[in-house]
Amino acid sequence: MGWFSQAIIFCLLVVIVLFSSLVLSEQQPAAFASPALFSLSVIGMWRWGWGCLHLVRAMFFRMVYFPSIRRRLDRIVAQRGPVPELSVLATTFHEHLWITRIVIRSLIREFSLVQNLSAAPRLVFVTGGDDDDANVLAEFGGASDELMAAAANGELTLPTFWPPTLTLLRGADGKRSAIAKGLKHLRQEGVHPEGVIVLMDGDTAPELGALKKVLPLFRESSRTGAVTTNERPVLQAPAWFTEWVKLRFGQRHLYMCSVGLSRRLLCLTGRLSAFRADLATDVTFIDQIENDSQRHWLFGEYRMFSGDDKSTWFWMSKNGYDLMYVPDAMVVTYEVISPKDSSITRGVANMKRWSGNMLRNAGRAAALGPRRLGIFTWLCTLDQQVSMWTVMIGPVAMLLACFAGRYDFVAAYAIWLIATRTIRATIGWVHGRRFSPVYVPLQLASEWCGAVVKMWVYFHPVKQTWLNRGNRTLDSSKSIRFPKIRAGLANYYFGYAIAGFVLAVGMYIGLVPILDELPLLQATENMTNQSMLGVTSVPASVTPQQADVVFWGAKMTTSDTFDSDP
Numbered sequence: 001m002g003w004f005s006q007a008i009i010f011c012l013l014v015v016i017v018l019f020s021s022l023v024l025s026e027q028q029p030a031a032f033a034s035p036a037l038f039s040l041s042v043i044g045m046w047r048w049g050w051g052c053l054h055l056v057r058a059m060f061f062r063m064v065y066f067p068s069i070r071r072r073l074d075r076i077v078a079q080r081g082p083v084p085e086l087s088v089l090a091t092t093f094h095e096h097l098w099i100t101r102i103v104i105r106s107l108i109r110e111f112s113l114v115q116n117l118s119a120a121p122r123l124v125f126v127t128g129g130d131d132d133d134a135n136v137l138a139e140f141g142g143a144s145d146e147l148m149a150a151a152a153n154g155e156l157t158l159p160t161f162w163p164p165t166l167t168l169l170r171g172a173d174g175k176r177s178a179i180a181k182g183l184k185h186l187r188q189e190g191v192h193p194e195g196v197i198v199l200m201d202g203d204t205a206p207e208l209g210a211l212k213k214v215l216p217l218f219r220e221s222s223r224t225g226a227v228t229t230n231e232r233p234v235l236q237a238p239a240w241f242t243e244w245v246k247l248r249f250g251q252r253h254l255y256m257c258s259v260g261l262s263r264r265l266l267c268l269t270g271r272l273s274a275f276r277a278d279l280a281t282d283v284t285f286i287d288q289i290e291n292d293s294q295r296h297w298l299f300g301e302y303r304m305f306s307g308d309d310k311s312t313w314f315w316m317s318k319n320g321y322d323l324m325y326v327p328d329a330m331v332v333t334y335e336v337i338s339p340k341d342s343s344i345t346r347g348v349a350n351m352k353r354w355s356g357n358m359l360r361n362a363g364r365a366a367a368l369g370p371r372r373l374g375i376f377t378w379l380c381t382l383d384q385q386v387s388m389w390t391v392m393i394g395p396v397a398m399l400l401a402c403f404a405g406r407y408d409f410v411a412a413y414a415i416w417l418i419a420t421r422t423i424r425a426t427i428g429w430v431h432g433r434r435f436s437p438v439y440v441p442l443q444l445a446s447e448w449c450g451a452v453v454k455m456w457v458y459f460h461p462v463k464q465t466w467l468n469r470g471n472r473t474l475d476s477s478k479s480i481r482f483p484k485i486r487a488g489l490a491n492y493y494f495g496y497a498i499a500g501f502v503l504a505v506g507m508y509i510g511l512v513p514i515l516d517e518l519p520l521l522q523a524t525e526n527m528t529n530q531s532m533l534g535v536t537s538v539p540a541s542v543t544p545q546q547a548d549v550v551f552w553g554a555k556m557t558t559s560d561t562f563d564s565d566p
Contacts, residue, residue, distance in 0.1 A: 005239065010437040013418050020411035043393050048420070050383065057376075058257035062327055065261055070328070073216040083215040084118040085195030085277065086111075089182040091175055092202025093128035097135050099203050099334045104139035106205035111164045112147055112156065113212050118192065120161040124185060125202070126171040126178040132202075133168050140166050175270075176308050180290035187281040194218075195277035199312070203334045204271045207232075213329040214274050225321025226312065228256070228265065228273040229329040237337040241347060244442045245335070247425075253327070260325035264377040266365075266384075267358075268316065268323065270309035272331045279321070288315040294360055296461050298490055300480055305464035307357035314361060317368060348449065349465050355450045356457040356464070358384055388454035391447050393505055400502070400511045417444060459494040460487075 088107060092100065111121040125136045144163045151158045169185060171178030179199060186197060196218055198211070210229060217227050231249055235242045259265055279285060292304040292311040304311065316323055337343050362384040370378040394413060401409035418440060425439035480486065506512025 002239070006437050009441065013437060013440060016414055017418055020414045023407055023411035024415075043390060044416075047390060051424075054255060054258040057259075057261045058254045061257040061261040061325075066257075066327060069217075069220060073220060077216050077219050080219045082116045083194065083196050083218055085192035086114055086117055086198070086211070086215065087122040087124065087186055087191065087195065087277065088198040088200065089124045089126070089179065089186065090200050090202050091126045091171065091178040091182070092132050092136070093172070093175075093178075095132065095135075095202045096334075096336060099336075100132075100135045101139050102332075102334070103202060103205045104136065105143045106207075108140070108143040108147060108164070109208070110206050110211040112158055112162075113209060114215065115159050117159060117161055121164040122167070122186075122189075123164055124167045124169065124182045126169045126182045128170075128172045128178075133170075136166075136168065175306070176290055176292070176304075176311075179308060180286050183281055183286045183289070186277075187283075187286070191277040191281055193276075193278035196274050197277050197280040198272065198274045199270070199280070200272040200331075201270060201333075205332045205334070206272065207330040207332060210329040210331055211274075214326055217324050217326065218274070218276060221322060223320075223322045224276070224324055225279050225316045225319070226268050226273055226275045227324045227326055228267075228269045229326050229331050230256075231269065231271060232330055232332050233335065234332055235335045235337070237335065237346075238343045240438070240442070241337065241343045243436055243438050244347065244446065247436075247439050247442055248446065256325045257327060259377055259380060260323075260327075262374045262376050263322040263324065264317070264374050265313065265323040265325060266377070266380055268309050268313045271333050273309070273312070275312070279316070279319075285312070285315050288312070294364070294461065298459070298493070299462050299486055302462045302480075304357075304360070306353050307360065310357050310361040314364065317365070317373060320372060348453075351446075351449050351453045352457065352465055355453045356461070359388070359454045359457050360461055388451040388458075389501065391451040392501070393508075395448060396502055396505045397509050397511070400506050400509070404511050406511070455497070456494065459490045459497070 090103070090107075107123060111123075114121065123140070125132075127133050127136065147156070147158065148163070150156050167185065169178075169181055171181045183197070191197065196215055198214075206229075214227050214229060218224055230253055233242075233245045233249055235245060237245075256265065288311050289308055292307075292314075293301050294304060295301045313323070337346055362381050365373070366378065366381040366385070368378070373381070394417075398410050398413045401407075401413075421440040421443045424443060425435060425437075503512060503514075507514055
């Protein structure tokens with residue numbers, strides 16, 4: 001997004017702050033000593049305390065913990081030897097030629113930098129059609145020939161085992177089956193048990209030296225089962241979409257660093273992650289990817305469509321392996337949104353996929369318990385399930401305040417949102433080396449949209465969509481009994497939950513005073529019973545302000561008497 005657009009957004013934020021300050025300046029100080037603001041501040045302190053804990057852990061991981069590991073790796077590799085074997089399994093589905101060219105050339109370059117392997121590197125590409133096959137073959141041959149020519153001219157030194165091998169497989173039935181087909185092929189060919197298999201997408205290219213930084217981590221500990229990397233996006237998309245994805249990747253980096261301090265992760269990114277070869281070719285690991293399913297209280301058991309990164313994570317975590325994050329190994333992910341496609345539709349679909357898969361996996365992840373996951377990672381899985389509600393407390397409270405005419409609350413909340421999201425954007429700059437005023441509204445839209453998507457997915461987990469891989473969808477409810485009845489119940493429960501949530505928030509902050517009106521309701525019922533019995537007294541518990549009630553269409557006060565004969 002250009003500087004002019006960012007300047008406009010910055011000016012709009014300043015105007016909102018000034019206008020809100022003007023509204024607040026007209027309020028009496030006593031207006032701010034309200035139960036509503038106190039209730040919201042309790043939620044805010046909890047959420048910000050949790051966020052600050054993530055920030056501190058992430059900074060310690062980047063500045064102290066991981067650098068200490070990196071300093072030890074040369075000595076560890078010298079003692080135990082390097083990784084003996086490297087295989088890369090990539091999946092592609094009707095990818096753009098220019099992206100395939102970048103990916104293939106970056107992989108060949110990375111292969112040339114990895115020394116001391118006991119066999120030539122293997123590249124297995126599972127493609128979606130003949131056009132993908134032709135593109136991969138052409139680019140692989142061209143890149144290999146260029147390196148051979150450069151080595152012949154003395155410009156570089158190639159590894160002992162060269163060139164790498166290429167295998168093309170066909171897998172047009174979805175990414176899960178494509179990965180499973182590639183892993184079965186590697187298992188059949190045979191892999192070194194201490195080798196490494198990299199699973200990656202066909203739109204992801206490792207930056208210079210990325211694989212060379214990743215591989216030594218598998219020699220650091222025998223408990224290391226998988227490693228994932230830092231990511232940088234390159235997009236051909238509208239400006240707002242580009243800024244939003246960059247914001248998401250910056251937040252991802254922070255949380256990966258934080259959770260990585262526990263030698264655990266919450267996700268093994270499907271764009272590029274590396275696995276120990278004997279684990280990745282285990283039949284149960286392959287089955288977890290190919291046939292992963294979940295059980296829902298309303299729809300029963302259903303298949304997982306996307307979210308293969310959650311499946312690999314679950315298998316590794318269930319079996320107690322360490323999962324490492326490598327902040328200094330960067331990969332570049334490419335994404336293209338055609339001008340004829342809606343960027344908003346793509347953004348919402350991405351939220352459904354990212355947040356939806358996170359929620360689908362969070363329940364079984366939390367069930368693994370703190371002993372297997374570690375206390376902090378386990379608490380993170382609980383937070384994933386709770387945050388969809390806590391994030392929406394503020395917006396719902398301010399809507400209720402607006403309906404109640406408490407515009408001072410709305411103004412205070414607007415200042416709070418801009419101030420806190422500016423702080424979070426600054427934190428993103430520290431980790432992502434970039435700051436943009438547009439991050440403030442994009443953070444709000446992302447948080448609120450993500451929360452609503454999670455709420456929807458909780459009641460409709462069987463509906464899954466993947467727009468950037470051929471616009472494919474899966475509705476697993478069609479394979480169960482009474483799908484329409486279950487779908488209708490899901491809609492009903494979703495609406496009921498939203499209504500109950502709004503009511504609970506209103507009661508929590510005191511803007512929907514149902515509890516305060518209970519004495520009046522009880523008094524009304526008592527007076528009704530007394531009227532039927534011919535009793536004319538009004539209960540003493542009813543105050544004069546509460547005594548105005550509507551009884552059988554007639555307005556009655558404490559001065560009225562009840563006749564026994566209606």
